[in-house]
Amino acid sequence: xxxxxxxxxTVVVAMLVICLVMVLAFExxxxxxxxxxxxxxxxxxxxxxPAQAVVWSxxxxxxxxMVGGISVAYALVEILPPDVLxxxxxxxxxxxxxxxxxxxxxxxxxxxxxxxxNSSSHCIIGSxxxxxxxxxxxxxxxxxxxxxxxxxxxxxxxLAVSPILGLVFAGGMYAILRLVVRRGHxxxxxxEGEPPAWWLRGLLILTCTTVSFSHGTNDGQxxxxxxxxxxxxLLPAAYALNxxxxxxxxxxxxxxxxxxxxxxxxxxxxxxxxxxxxxxxQHAGPQLATEAQELKDKxxxxxxxxxxxxxxxxxxxxxxxxxxHVGEVSGASAADKAQxxxxxxxxxxxxxxxxxxxxxxxxxxxxxxxxxxxxRVVRTLGERLGRQHMTPGQGLSAELVGSVLIGTAGFTxxxxxxxxxxTSGIAGTMIAGGQGVQGGVLTRIxxxxxxxxxxxxxxxxxxxxxxxxxxF
Numbered sequence: 001x002x003x004x005x006x007x008x009x010t011v012v013v014a015m016l017v018i019c020l021v022m023v024l025a026f027e028x029x030x031x032x033x034x035x036x037x038x039x040x041x042x043x044x045x046x047x048x049x050p051a052q053a054v055v056w057s058x059x060x061x062x063x064x065x066m067v068g069g070i071s072v073a074y075a076l077v078e079i080l081p082p083d084v085l086x087x088x089x090x091x092x093x094x095x096x097x098x099x100x101x102x103x104x105x106x107x108x109x110x111x112x113x114x115x116x117x118n119s120s121s122h123c124i125i126g127s128x129x130x131x132x133x134x135x136x137x138x139x140x141x142x143x144x145x146x147x148x149x150x151x152x153x154x155x156x157x158x159l160a161v162s163p164i165l166g167l168v169f170a171g172g173m174y175a176i177l178r179l180v181v182r183r184g185h186x187x188x189x190x191x192e193g194e195p196p197a198w199w200l201r202g203l204l205i206l207t208c209t210t211v212s213f214s215h216g217t218n219d220g221q222x223x224x225x226x227x228x229x230x231x232x233x234l235l236p237a238a239y240a241l242n243x244x245x246x247x248x249x250x251x252x253x254x255x256x257x258x259x260x261x262x263x264x265x266x267x268x269x270x271x272x273x274x275x276x277x278x279x280x281x282q283h284a285g286p287q288l289a290t291e292a293q294e295l296k297d298k299x300x301x302x303x304x305x306x307x308x309x310x311x312x313x314x315x316x317x318x319x320x321x322x323x324x325h326v327g328e329v330s331g332a333s334a335a336d337k338a339q340x341x342x343x344x345x346x347x348x349x350x351x352x353x354x355x356x357x358x359x360x361x362x363x364x365x366x367x368x369x370x371x372x373x374x375x376r377v378v379r380t381l382g383e384r385l386g387r388q389h390m391t392p393g394q395g396l397s398a399e400l401v402g403s404v405l406i407g408t409a410g411f412t413x414x415x416x417x418x419x420x421x422x423t424s425g426i427a428g429t430m431i432a433g434g435q436g437v438q439g440g441v442l443t444r445i446x447x448x449x450x451x452x453x454x455x456x457x458x459x460x461x462x463x464x465x466x467x468x469x470x471x472f
Contacts, residue, residue, distance in 0.1 A: 012094055013234070015094045015097075015098065016094060016097070016230060016233045016234045017234070018098075019094065019097040019098060019101060019230045019233070020227070020230045020231070020234065022097075022098075022101035022102065022105055023097075023101050023223055023226050023227050023230055024223075024227075024361070024365050025101075025105055025365075026101055026104055026105045026108065026120070026123075026124070026223060026226075027223040027362055027365035027366055027369065028365045028366070028368055028369030028372070029105060029108035029109055029112060029120065029369055030108070030120040030219060030222070030223070030365075030366060030369060031365065031366045031367065031368065031369020031372070037211070037215075037402075037418050037419055037422035037423070038057050038060075038061075038208055038211040038212040038215055038399070038418070038422075039053040039054060039057045039208060039212075040395070040422070041204055041207065041208060041390070041392070041395030041396070041398070041399055042204050042205055042208045042395075044390060044395070045195070045196055045201075045204055045390075045392045045395060046194065046195045046196070047195055047196060047200075047201040047204040047205055047208075047392075048205060048208070053208065054367070055367075056205075056208070056209070056212070057208060057212040057367075058212075058363075058366065058367030059212075059367075060208075060209050060212035060213040060216065061212050061213070061215055061216040061220055061363055061366050061367060062216065062360070062363035062364075062367065063213060063216060064212065064213040064214065064215060064216020064217040064218075064220055064363075065216040065217070065220035065221065065224075065359050065360075065362055065363040065366075066216075066356070066359050066360075066363070067217070068216060068217030068218070068220065068221055069217075069221070070221060070224055070225070070352065070353065070354050071221075072218055072221040072222060072409075072414070072415050073221040073222065073223075073224040073225035073228075073354065074225050074348075074352045075151070075154075075155060075414070075415060076124060076125065076128060076155065076222060076225060076415060077128075077225035077226070077229070078148065078151055078324075079125070079128040079129060079132055079147075079148055079151055079152055079155070080096065080128055080131060080132055080135075081132060081135055081136075081147075081148070081321065082314065082317035082318045082320070082321045083135070083139075083273075083314070083318075084096050084131060084132070084135050085229070085314075085317050086232075086240075086310055086313045086314035086317055087310075087314065093229060093233060094233065094467070095463075095464055095467035095468035096131050096229075096464060096468070097226070097229060097230055097233070098463065098467060099127065099130070099131050099134075099459075099460040099461075099463035099464035099467060100124065100127040100128060100131060100226065100460055101127075101226070102459070102460075102463060103123075103126070103127040103130065103456045103459035103460035103463065104120070104123040104124050104126075104127045104456060104460075106459065107123050107452060107455055107456055107459070108120055108123050111448055111452075116448045118419060118448055118449075118452060119159070119417035119419045119420050119449060119452060120219065120222065120417070120419070121159060121219065121222060121415050121416065121417045122159065122417065122449065122452040122453055122456070123452060123456050124222055124223075124226070124456075125152075125155060125156070125159070125415070125453070125456075126452060126453040126454070126455070126456030126457045126460070127456045127457070127459070127460040128460075129147065129152060129453075129457050129460075130456060130457040130458065130459065130460030130461035130462075130464065131460050131461065131464045132147045132148070133147055133457070133461050134460075134461040134462075134464040134465040134468070135464065135468070137465065138465065138468060138469060141269065141270075142269075148321075148324070150328050151324075154414075155414075155415055158409055158414040158415060158416050159415065159416060159417055159420070162405055162409065162416040162417065162420060162421050163417070163420040163421060163423075163424035164424070165401075165405055165421075166398070166401055166402060166405060166420070166421040166422070166423075166424040166425040166428065167424040167425065167427060167428035167431075168428060169401040169405075169425070169428075170397045170398045170400075170401040170402070170424070170425030170426070170428040170429050171397075171425075171428030171429055171431055171432040172428075172432070173397040173400065173401060173429075174393060174394055174397040174428070174429040174432045174433060175432040177393050177396075177397065178393075178432070178433065181393075186200065186391065186392055186393030186396070187391050187393050187433075188391060188392070196392050200392050200396075203396055204392060204395060204396060204399075207395070207396055207399035207400050207403060208399065210399070210400070210403035210407070211399045211402050211403045211406065211418070211422070213403070213407070214402070214403045214404075214406035214407035214418075215366075215406060215418045216363065216366070217406070217407055218406050218407075218409055218415065218416060218418070219366075219406075219417075219418050220359075220362055220363060220366055221362075222415065223362050223365070224354045224358055224359060224362050225354075227354075227358050227361065227362060228353075228354055228358060231358065232310070232313070236309055236310045237309060239355075240309035240310045240312070240313045241309050241312065241313060241350050241351065242349060242350050242351065242352075242353035244349075244353065245349040245350045245353065248346060248347070248349045248350055249350045251346065252281050252284075252316065252347060252350065253281055253282055253283075253284060255281075255343050255346050255347050256277075256278040256279075256281035256282045256319055256347075257278075257282045258339070258343060259278050259319050259322070259323055259340075259343050259347075260275060260278050260279070260282070262322075262323065262326050262336055262339065262340055262343075263275055263278060263319070263322045263323075263326075265332075265336070266322075266325065266326045266329045266331070266332050266336070267322050267325065268322070268325050270318075270321075270322075271322060273318055274318045274319055274321065274322040276318075277314070277315035277316075277318035277319055278315075278318075278319050280315050281312070281315050281316065281319065284312070313350075313351050316347055316350060316351045317351060319347060320344060320347060320348060320351075323340045323341075323343055323344045323347075324340075324344065326340035327340050327341060327344075390426060390429075390430075391433070393429075394426060394429035394430065394433060395426070397425065397429050398422055398425030398426045398428070398429055399422065399425070401421075401425050402418070402421045402422045402425050405421050406418055406421060420449065
């Protein structure tokens, strides 16, 4: 449908602006769900007033986003095939962006409306998988080859294992606390208008701080890659290539030449396209040098470059995709796999980056979303998850374990769900404390977690199939 419009047409530009609004709205709904987990314990135990907690959490999220890198962002983005990320004709990837954002945003808002802690990570991953699968169908490719299942399995492993670790470790920590401390403020449900003892209040604020910071290093990255795709579609001349990676850009030609033998030996069913891209980069030495210098100097771009730069970006992604495949081929030698890995690291910086203002934008949307929608999720975690109200010790255990798990994953490039970890952690402390959990609420949460992936996969796949299909 949308493929019939010219890349520079008013319709496409308008759709890109809408996409930018949707991705920012999605990041705000991420704040509804995920950031609310960080402030739940300090608000519910009255350690901080809601306004104080939200502002403080937003600041820690901001710092986490700024220092957390972009490995998680591109771990998600790379689920998509190269021709969807950067269409070969230089056109903006509007069908992909609309499909991802619309599906993820719809499900996030729906679950928030019912006060169910939902994973924004699952929403966005399901939408990405749906687009990749629909693209394979449109191109008559096998879904097993058209979708990067190894990348998806890697991502899903972290999402599947982390809630179990949260449940076990938080429950274990709370059980140890009960054995060591036995009684006191840690195990007393909060009373209306009475904050906990000063030392306990300080501990709860500390764990809120660490969870918020860890959330920024992980979840805060998840929209960065998608914001970048939208910005590149709107302003390709300025953002298709990284102005801070001029040295790596000048080396793309020789790196592409080194990649050609590897692609020839181990490439998959789209290796011919990747070889064309590698050859293009190999013979584009002077052009790449010019692009690198212009970007480095931040000069006004030639209007003709608005097409060249996205094409160069697409060529790099074609080669990167096949180099990743080399590392997955069982018949590839250890030396070839090591060379492919080395070339991946050298060729990625020109296309995998995020300006500082994109990070700021992501962090601000997280904070705004937390301020708007925290109440529903806070009440569910504090009062409805267990058969008794959450105690400070339970919140402390869940958040301390959560901050370690989330922070570790963020700096290792593994996406995890803050919602799943904190919710599972609180459930673990309820079990360890003998209160038990409310089966009905836990069932609703679990069912939501289970159906999020298939629902978002289906929604985004249908949207992409219609919007990217030239027959419509």
